[in-house]
Amino acid sequence: MEDIQKFTFSVYTENNIGILNRLSAIFLKRHFNIESMTVSKSEIDDVHRFIFVVNITKSQSDKLIGQLEKQIEVIRAYSHTEDEIIYQETALFKISSKHLYDEDIQSRLKFKRANIVAITPHYFVIEATGLKDEIDNMHDKLKPYGLLQFVRSGRIAISRPKMAISELLKEYS
Amino acid sequence: MSTETQTVKPTTTSKMVNISGAEAVIKCLLEEGIDLIYGYPGGAIMPVYDELYKYQDKLQHVLTRHEQGATHAAQGYARVTGKVGVAIATSGPGATNLVTGIADAQIDSTPMVCITGQVAKHLLGSDAFQETDIIGISMPVTKWSYQITDASEIPEIMAKAFYIARSGRPGPVLIDITKNAQFEKFDFEYKKCTSVRSYKAIPDINDHAINAAAEIINEAKKPMIVFGQGVILGKAEEEFKALIEKAGIPSAWTILGLSALPTDHPLNVGMVGMHGNYGPNKLTNECDALIAIGMRFDDRVTGNLDFYAKQAKVVHFEIDPAEVDKNVKTDVAVLGDVKETLAKILPKINKNSHSDWMQEFKDYMDIEYDKVIKDDLYPEKEGLTMGEVIKQINEASKGDAIIVSDVGQHQMITCRYAKFNKSKSNVTSGGLGTMGFALPAAIGAKMGQPDREVVAIIGDGSYQMTIQELGTIYQTKIPVKIVVLNNEFLGMVRQWQQLFFDKRYASTEMINPDFVTIAKGYHIEAEQVSKRENLASAVQRMMDSKDAFFLEVCVEKEGNVFPMIPSGASVSDVRLS
Ligand SMILES: Cc1ncc(C[n+]2csc(CCOP(=O)(O)OP(=O)(O)O)c2C)c(N)n1
Ligand SMILES: [Mg+2]
Numbered sequence: 001m002e003d004i005q006k007f008t009f010s011v012y013t014e015n016n017i018g019i020l021n022r023l024s025a026i027f028l029k030r031h032f033n034i035e036s037m038t039v040s041k042s043e044i045d046d047v048h049r050f051i052f053v054v055n056i057t058k059s060q061s062d063k064l065i066g067q068l069e070k071q072i073e074v075i076r077a078y079s080h081t082e083d084e085i086i087y088q089e090t091a092l093f094k095i096s097s098k099h100l101y102d103e104d105i106q107s108r109l110k111f112k113r114a115n116i117v118a119i120t121p122h123y124f125v126i127e128a129t130g131l132k133d134e135i136d137n138m139h140d141k142l143k144p145y146g147l148l149q150f151v152r153s154g155r156i157a158i159s160r161p162k163m164a165i166s167e168l169l170k171e172y173s
Numbered sequence: 174m175s176t177e178t179q180t181v182k183p184t185t186t187s188k189m190v191n192i193s194g195a196e197a198v199i200k201c202l203l204e205e206g207i208d209l210i211y212g213y214p215g216g217a218i219m220p221v222y223d224e225l226y227k228y229q230d231k232l233q234h235v236l237t238r239h240e241q242g243a244t245h246a247a248q249g250y251a252r253v254t255g256k257v258g259v260a261i262a263t264s265g266p267g268a269t270n271l272v273t274g275i276a277d278a279q280i281d282s283t284p285m286v287c288i289t290g291q292v293a294k295h296l297l298g299s300d301a302f303q304e305t306d307i308i309g310i311s312m313p314v315t316k317w318s319y320q321i322t323d324a325s326e327i328p329e330i331m332a333k334a335f336y337i338a339r340s341g342r343p344g345p346v347l348i349d350i351t352k353n354a355q356f357e358k359f360d361f362e363y364k365k366c367t368s369v370r371s372y373k374a375i376p377d378i379n380d381h382a383i384n385a386a387a388e389i390i391n392e393a394k395k396p397m398i399v400f401g402q403g404v405i406l407g408k409a410e411e412e413f414k415a416l417i418e419k420a421g422i423p424s425a426w427t428i429l430g431l432s433a434l435p436t437d438h439p440l441n442v443g444m445v446g447m448h449g450n451y452g453p454n455k456l457t458n459e460c461d462a463l464i465a466i467g468m469r470f471d472d473r474v475t476g477n478l479d480f481y482a483k484q485a486k487v488v489h490f491e492i493d494p495a496e497v498d499k500n501v502k503t504d505v506a507v508l509g510d511v512k513e514t515l516a517k518i519l520p521k522i523n524k525n526s527h528s529d530w531m532q533e534f535k536d537y538m539d540i541e542y543d544k545v546i547k548d549d550l551y552p553e554k555e556g557l558t559m560g561e562v563i564k565q566i567n568e569a570s571k572g573d574a575i576i577v578s579d580v581g582q583h584q585m586i587t588c589r590y591a592k593f594n595k596s597k598s599n600v601t602s603g604g605l606g607t608m609g610f611a612l613p614a615a616i617g618a619k620m621g622q623p624d625r626e627v628v629a630i631i632g633d634g635s636y637q638m639t640i641q642e643l644g645t646i647y648q649t650k651i652p653v654k655i656v657v658l659n660n661e662f663l664g665m666v667r668q669w670q671q672l673f674f675d676k677r678y679a680s681t682e683m684i685n686p687d688f689v690t691i692a693k694g695y696h697i698e699a700e701q702v703s704k705r706e707n708l709a710s711a712v713q714r715m716m717d718s719k720d721a722f723f724l725e726v727c728v729e730k731e732g733n734v735f736p737m738i739p740s741g742a743s744v745s746d747v748r749l750s
Contacts, residue, residue, distance in 0.1 A: 014371050018308060018318075025313045059498075066495030072317040072337055075371040169370060 002057035006035075007079045008087065008157045009064070011050040012042060012165050014073040023050060023074075026067050032056055036089075038154035044165055047075060053155050076168055080159050087157035091135045092117075093126040093142050094149040100124050108141055123148055188362045194324030195220035195355040198288065199228045201331035204363045207259055209233045209250065209620060211243035213270075215263025217303060218290030220355035235620070235649055238641035240267050242613035244274020245639070248283045249617030252600045253575055253625075255408065257284040257338050258617060264290045265303030268349070269310065273607055275345045276314040280604030281429060282406060284343035286334050293353040294322040307349050316344030324357035328364070336366035341374030342493045343406060376494055376508040378517065385505045386464075386488045387521035393462035393486070395530045396422045397453070399445055399474070402429035402603075403467015403492060403511050410434070410596045412515035413466065419519065421526035423534050425453035427468045429603040432593040436572060442534040446474040447738045448585040451545075452537030454738060454747040457482050459533075466490045467511050470500040471604065480743030490514055544749040545735050550590065556729030557705055559586040559658050565708055566628055566656070567592040569716040574626040575600065575618050579611035579635035582664040585734045587630045598625075609638025615653045616645055626654065626716065633659040633685050643695040646721050654715050655697075655723045657688055660730050668733050692723035703727035 013019050020039065027034050035053040042049035056064070061079045068077035097120065099105055108114065114128040128138050135152060187204060189196075198221050202210065212234060214222045225234050237243040240262045247258025262271055268289040278285045292301040308320050317337045319330050327350070334346040390396060404413045410433050417424050417434075423442045424434060434441050443450030445457065454476075457463065463485040468474070475481045478500060489496075489503040490511050497506040507514050549560030563586060566574070572592035577600040578584040584601055593599060600618050602610040615629035636657050646653060667681040692699035698720060702711045708726070715722045736747045 017320075018312070021309060021312050029313060063495070063499055066497070066499070070493065070495045072369060072372045 002059060004055050004057055006053060006055055006082055007061045008082075008085050008155060009050070009052040009054065009068070009077060009079050010157065010159065010163060011052070011068055011077045012044075012075040012163075013048050013050065014075070015046050015048045016073055019048070019071075019073050020050070022071050023052075023068065026064065026071075027052070027054065030060070030064070032060070032064070036154035038156050040156075042165070044169065047165065047169075051155055051157055076163070076165055078159065078163055080157070080161075084161060085157040085159050087131070087155050088129055089132055089135055089153050089155055090127065090129045091139070091150065091152040093128070093139070093147055094123050095126065095142065095145050096148060097121060097123055099145045102145070105142070105145065108138065114138065188360070190360050191358050192361050193220065193224070193355065194327050194350065194357050194359070195224045197324065197327045197359070197361045198331065198350065198355070199224045199232060200361060201328060201363060202259065203228075203231060204365070205257070205331075205335045207232065207257070209235070210259040210261055211235045211237050211246040211617065212261035213237060213240050213243060213263070213267055215267045215290065215303070217264035217292060217352050218261065218267070218288075218355075220352065221261065221288070221290065221350075235616070235645065237613060237616075238644045239639065240270030241273050241609065242639055242642045242645065244271050244278065244285065244287065245607075245610050245613035246617035246620075247285050248274060248278055249577060249600055249614030250621040251283050251285055251617070252614070253597050253618045254621040255406075255597065256621070257286055257335055259286050259288070261288040262290070263303065264292055264307070265305050268305055268307035271347075272311060272314065275311055275347065277602050277605040277607045277610065278345040279314045279316065281602065282343050282402060283345065284339045285345040286338050287345060287347045289347065289349045290355070291320065291349045291351045294351045295353070297322075297351065307347065311347050314345070315347050318347040318349070320349040320351070321354050322351045324354045324359045327354065328362060329366075332364060332366035333369060337369065337372065375492060375510050378509040378514055379507075382505055382507045383514065383518050384521065386490075386507050387518050389462050389486050389488055389505060390420055390422075390464060391523045394527070395460045396420070396462040396464060396527065397456060397460035398422050398424040398464045398466060399427065399453075399457075399468055400424060400430045400433060400466040401427040401468025403490070404430060404433040405596055407467060407492070407511040409467075409512040409515055412512055412519070414438070416515050416519055416522060419524055420522050421531075422464070423453075423527070423531050425449070427471070427474055427603070428588050428601060430468060431588055432599040433596050435594050436592045440531075443538070444588060445744075446471075447476070447740075448589065448734050448736065450538070450589075451541040451736050451747060451749065452534040454736065454744040455537055456533060458484065458743070458745045460485050462486045462488065464488045464490070465501075466515070467492070469496045472500070475500060476738045476742055476744045476746075480745065541736065541749065549586070554729070556732070557703070557708065557726060558732055559583050559728050560590050561705070562656065562658060562708065562712070562726050562728070563587055563590040563630070565712040566630075569712050570626055570628065574598070574628050575622060577601065577611045577615040577618055577627060577629040579629075579631040580606045580608045580665075581632040581635060582660070582668065582732070582734050583630055583632045583658040585665075608635040611635065612639050612642045612655065613645070615655070616642060616649070616651050619651050619653045628654045628656060630656045630658065632664060633657055633661060633683055633688075634663045636688070640691065643692060643697060647695040647697060650720070652719060652721050654718070655692075655721070656715070657723070657725045658728050659685065659688070659725055660728050660732065661685060662730060664732070665734070667731070671731070671733070673739070688725045689723070697721045697723050699723040699725070701725040701727065
């Protein structure tokens with residue numbers, strides 16, 4: 001049996017309605033659970049970039065690339081292992097203001113890249129950016145204060161190897 | 174109506190001032206060389222139908238009796254002509270009725286454009302009358318789809334739809350057009366689509382792959398080819414034949430590759446797969462090079478992958494990169510259009526003949542003949558067999574007919590025994606196995622090749638899934654020949670129940686109506702045969718008829734199709750009984 005690993009897929013697409021459905025259907029059809037997903041514009045005008053994180057085997061990943069690229073509006077799809085990318089996630093924690101001056105929270109804020117981004121009489125909001133484990137760790141530490149709300153973004157990732165989308169687009173047109 | 178190549182107008186732009194979206198849709202079809210479409214009207218597509226009325230001298234619309242029939246007719250047309258088939262329907266139920274045909278076209282790579290009406294843009298998402306999200310529903314089974322909400326989008330999107338449907342590995346495209354876009358007026362200008370920047374229709378050919386493939390083929394002592402529909406879709410029959418003749422390689426076909434190589438060709442060694450021939454299945458696991466050409470290693474072809482051709486070097490000629498290494502790991506993948514890749518490899522291939530190896534196929538064929546074929550074609554038992562009916566049709570057609578088969582035992586028997594001289598002559602639902610495919614597909618096939626005999630061979634179960642298309646045949650006077658092989662069972666399922674479920678025949682027996690009377694009700698000449706001595710003359714009368722003709726043959730009820738690879742078994746474990 002092949003090992004299951006974490007793969008980060010970067011999928012460059014045209015900016016059209018419905019493309020998300022097409023892409024997610026490919027994961028659905030193979031019963032792959034999407035661990036996280038982010039959509040944004042990319043470094044190229046009018047080209048969107050999807051980032052999917054999925055735990056699958058290498059051969060499943062290779063086949064998935066084929067199926068993703070087969071979609072008419074997909075310009076190119078790449079899959080990367082953890083060591084091939086630089087990645088981050090962002091989280092927001094909403095906590096009751098009565099804990100604002102708790103020492104533990106203060107020390108947590110000094111640790112890592114975390115900031116208070118809003119303070120009101122009733123609550124304050126901490127924003128933290130880092131690796132998934134770091135955010136998880138922060139979440140566990142802040143949970144005892146009673147999280148009024150918690151949200152974490154999907155992974156955003158930049159690859160170490162080159163992804164030559166601009167060249168490709170020139171070749172196509 | 175029928176020409177071998179697509180008669181598409183040159184890439185001049187044509188213009189018209191202030192026309193409606195609906196008229197623009199018709200103009201686009203004409204620009205793409207379409208003169209025949211299948212469909213069914215309804216509220217949300219009425220503006221387009223109104224234009225069809227005005228343009229009926231240029232564009233024939235065939236009213237099928239169900240939207241599923243429209244898709245299968247468009248598929249039948251596409252399969253025998255190589256052109257894009259077109260089906261049109263209204264929103265809601267009209268659109269959902271297309272889905273089976275779209276899925277069938279997707280898995281069997283059939284070029285088709287489906288046009289659906291949709292509620293007006295301002296009603297989208299409001300659960301309006303006959304609103305369904307057909308784009309969402311059809312997304313996983315279309316090559317591409319698009320919803321037009323503004324008339325001005327029509328020319329560009331329609332051009333793109335046809336380009337995508339027919340280029341590269343063909344497939345179905347669905348264009349959903351809101352009603353407001355059909356009414357809106359705009360200045361029409363048409364430019365053919367010749368590329369889409371995010372889509373590479375045909376991958377570049379890699380010369381190293383060609384050389385590596387040639388080396389494997391030249392060094393092989395026991396090479397075997399398995400070819401699929403890619404040879405037909407790529408119009409590469411001649412290049413394919415030149416290659417196998419030069420290299421002297423035994424060649425077996427998948428169900429969709431059937432007819433790309435004439436049945437009588439000395440290197441044609443029969444069908445692979447679940448009900449394929451004994452030799453090619455057994456020898457898949459003995460060849461030293463397996464050369465796959467335009468096929469996709471479907472599980473019905475390979476059986477258990479853990480025991481499939483493990484000893485062989487595998488070369489895969491393929492247009493779709495996603496198929497490479499999907500099911501079977503290849504040693505060399507030759508990407509590209511087979512018409513080009515086969516032509517490129519030919520000069521690098523050494524002349525050869527593998528007569529000892531070929532003899533092994535013949536020896537297996539002798540065994541299969543004794544154990545299976547003899548009893549199928551020359552039965553001594555009382556009941557008529559499906560095989561002898563096909564043999565009789567072969568004798569009458571001399572192998573020149575287009576044979577359209579439905580799904581079940583009769584399909585396997587038809588594909589095993591029907592004789593073909595010409596490519597694009599076998600029309601069947603392979604990947605999806607859609608019961609009900611054959612009757613409407615035969616209509617499309619006959620309209621695509623009006624000068625050729627078209628014989629549909631259909632099971633009693635499958636027939637009743639789209640039997641209403643007899644109405645289309647009557648109204649349109651399409652002279653198709655319809656043979657129902659009536660075993661009063663959903664025979665293929667019954668066979669599995671017999672072999673793997675201790676003969677528990679759960680819901681597979683059919684109490685059937687009087688099929689002859691039904692056909693006559695549609696004013697179609699009809700006969701029934703149940704005795705061997707009457708078979709030949711009845712088949713002859715059918716073939717001689719200038720009009721549509723229905724022939725019911727009452728065959729033995731519990732006949733089985735062999736050889737058979739039980740599901741989950743290896744191709745080596747193919748059974749003869
Ligand atoms: C639409 C659809 N429903 C169910 C099936 C499953 N199925 C495959 S073959 C078969 C029996 C076909 O019966 P018939 O048309 O009488 O052909 P026979 O096998 O008897 O020749 C069935 C039910 C199918 N392929 N398609
Ligand atoms: Mg039957």
